[in-house]
Amino acid sequence: xxxxxxxxxxxxxxxxxxxxxxxxxxxxxxxxxxxxxxxxxxxxxxxxxxxxxxxxxxxxxxxxxxxxxxxxxxxxxxxxxxxxxxxxxxxxxxxxxxxxxxxxxxxxxxxxxxxxxxxxxxxxxxxxxxxxxxxxxxxxxxxxxxxxxxxxxxxxxxxxxxxxxxxxxxxxxxxxxxxxxxxxxxxxxxxxxxxxxxxxxxxxxxxxxxxxxxxxxxxxxxxxxxxxxxxxxxxxxxxxxxxxxxxxxxxxxxxxxxxxxxxxxxxxxxxxxxxxxxxxxxxxxxxxxxxxxxxxxxxxxxxxxxxxxxxxxxxxxxxxxxxxxxxxxx
Numbered sequence: 178x179x180x181x182x183x184x185x186x187x188x189x190x191x192x193x194x195x196x197x198x199x200x201x202x203x204x205x206x207x208x209x210x211x212x213x214x215x216x217x218x219x220x221x222x223x224x225x226x227x228x229x230x231x232x233x234x235x236x237x238x239x240x241x242x243x244x245x246x247x248x249x250x251x252x253x254x255x256x257x258x259x260x261x262x263x264x265x266x267x268x269x270x271x272x273x274x275x276x277x278x279x280x281x282x283x284x285x286x287x288x289x290x291x292x293x294x295x296x297x298x299x300x301x302x303x304x305x306x307x308x309x310x311x312x313x314x315x316x317x318x319x320x321x322x323x324x325x326x327x328x329x330x331x332x333x334x335x336x337x338x339x340x341x342x343x344x345x346x347x348x349x350x351x352x353x354x355x356x357x358x359x360x361x362x363x364x365x366x367x368x369x370x371x372x373x374x375x376x377x378x379x380x381x382x383x384x385x386x387x388x389x390x391x392x393x394x395x396x397x398x399x400x401x402x403x404x405x406x407x408x409x410x411x412x413x414x415x416x417x418x419x420x421x422x423x424x425x426x427x428x429x430x431x432x433x434x435x436x437x438x439x440x441x442x443x444x445x446x447x448x449x450x451x452x453x454x455x456x457x458x459x460x461x462x463x464x465x466x467x468x469x470x471x472x473x474x475x476x477x478x479x480x481x482x483x484x485x486x487x488x489x490x491x492x493x494x495x496x497x498x499x500x501x502x503x504x505x506x507x
Contacts, residue, residue: 178201178202178203178204179203179204179246179247179415179419180203180204180205180206180243180244180245180246180247181198181203181204181205181206181245181246181247181248181249181415182206182207182208182239182240182243182245182247182248182249183195183198183205183206183207183208183249183251184208184209184230184248184249184250184251184252184278185208185209185214185250185251185252185253186205186207186208186209186214186219186223186225186249186251187207187209187211187214187215187216187218187219187225188209188213188214188215188218188251188252189349189359189360189361189362189404190251190293190349190404190407190408191207191209191214191218191249191251191252192214192215192218192219192358193352193353193358193404193405193407193408194249194251194408194411195207195219195220195223196220196353196358196408197405197408197409197412198412199220199223201412205223205224206223206224206225206226206239206243206245207219207223207224207225207226208225208226208227208228208230208236208239208252209225209226209227209228209252210227210228210229210230210252211227213254213362213363215361215504215505217505218358218361218505224243226239229274230252230270230274230277230278231269231270231273231274231277232277233277233280233281236277236278236281237281237284237285240281240282240284240285240287241285245285245287246287246289246419247287247289247290247291247415247418247419248278248282248287248289248290248291248292249290249291249292249411249415250275250278250290250291250292250293251292251293252270252274253270253271253274253293253322253323253326254266254267254270254271254319255293255295255319256319256366257297257317257319257320257460257462257463258366258460258461258462259319259366260317260318260319260322260462261317261318261461261462264318267318267319267322268318268321268322268325271319271322271323271325271326272322272325272326272329275292275325275326275329275330276329278290279329279330279333279339282339283333283337283339287339288338288339288340289339289340289341289415289418289419290330290339290340290341290342291341291342291344291411291414291415291418292326292330292341292342292343292344293323293343293344293346294323294324294326294327294343294344294345294426295319295320295323295345295346296345296346296347296400296428296430296467296469297315297317297319297320297323297467298313298315298320298323298324298327298345299311299312299313299314299315299320299345299467300312300313300314300315300316300320300464301314301316301464301465302464302466302467305434305466305468306400306430306432306468306469306470307428307467307468307469307470308428308470308472308473309345309426309427309428309473316462316464317461317462319462326343327343327426330343330424331424334424340418340422340423340424341418341424342414342417342418342424342425342426342427343424343425343426343427344407344410344411344414344426344427344428344429345426345427345428345429345469346400346402346407346428346429346430346469347399347400347401347402347430347467347468347469348367348368348369348399348400348401348402349367349401349402349403349404349407350367350369350370350401350402350403350404350490350491350494351369351403351404351405351484351490351491351493351494352404352493352494352496352497353404353405353493353497354405354493354496355496356493356496356497356499356500356501357500358497359494359497359498359501359504360404360494360497361501361504361505363504368383368399368437368440369401369440369444369490369491369494370494370498371383372440372441372444372452373444373448373491373494373495373498374498375452375453375454376444376445376448376450376452376495376498377498377499377502379502381453382452382453382454382455383441383452383453383454383455384454384455384456384457385437385438385441385454385455385456385457386437386457386458386459386460386463387456387457387458387459387460387463388456389459390459390465390466391465391466392436392465392466393436394436394438394439396436396437396438396439397436397437397463397464397465397466398434398435398436398465398466398467398468399434399435399466399467399468400430400431400432400433400434400435400467400468400469401430401431401435401440401487401490402429402430402431402482403482403483403484403489403490403493405483405484406429406480406482406483406484407429409480409481409482409483410427410429410474410478410480413478413479413480414427414478417477417478425477427471427473427474427477427478428469428470428471428473428474429469429471429474429480430468430469430470430471431469431471431482431485432468432469432470432471433468433485433487434466434467434468435487438454439487440487440491441454443487443488443491444491444495446488447488447491447492447495448495
């Protein structure tokens with residue numbers, strides 16, 4: 178089995194990745210600065226480094242102390258509205274952080290990386306569903322930073338033979354089925370956990386940002402993917418690179434879009450609670466529709482999502498919410 182370094186392994190997606198790698202028998206190392214992650218999300222048996230990806234000395238020490246086979250990178254900021262108001266924060270952590278990581282990988286002769294890009298690289302898409310070869314013109318700094326990360330890897334691969342898989346995905350949701358790990362952000366910015374907080378009385382209502390989008394019901398539409406399906410794809414990508422394949426980019430998603438209003442209605446059905454919502458002004462940087470065509474990931478990686486029903490995705494998130502109303506804070 179491989180020794181895998183998970184950057185951002187104390188975060189929402191990263192903690193599920195660590196859990197899966199452990200189950201599969203891999204030796205896992207986690208590095209996280211805990212700016213948005215939680216130490217409690219990482220098992221005590223896992224070697225943990227509280228470091229920032231931009232700290233080259235500290236990151237180099239992790240590679241020196243561990244014979245790493247592959248890197249999985251989740252240590253990026255990902256909130257579109259925040260990137261609009263503080264773009265330099267995103268270019269510093271995401272773009273500069275990727276430079277530092279690739280330098281350290283080059284210096285330690287580590288040749289495999291799987292990382293989170295984003296469907297935000299497409300900007301306002303030219304067609305729906307979006308394909309990997311479609312034009313990439315980001316309309317927010319977050320998407321721009323992710324596109325730059327992809328470009329950095331492409332040129333580093335050409336120069337230093339570092340192979341990578343970049344996943345472009347949309348809204349990640351859900352939790353481990355038993356509710357032992359899940360999504361816990363402060364403040365929470367993702368729609369499904371916000372809706373469920375309203376269902377559980379942790380907030381008064383859900384704000385629906387804009388009802389005048391060019392969509393069937395006027396609310397913007399997104400593709401949702403279960404966090405466990407996302408993790409499955411990352412495991413397949415590690416195997417893909419171990420087999421000696423070239424660098425590649427894949428969309429991940431369900432190919433089905435749901436509007437904000439449809440998500441709230443589905444959550445009402447799952448929870449049995451009449452969740453309150455109100456319409457608020459649009460947020461800058463939000464496209465009308467983002468839905469991915471993930472055919473390539475299915476054909477090349479053999480990816481088979483297990484959660485294709487939005488109600489099932491919400492149900493697992495609701496289990497986490499009910500078992501951990503305060504998140505990881507006990």
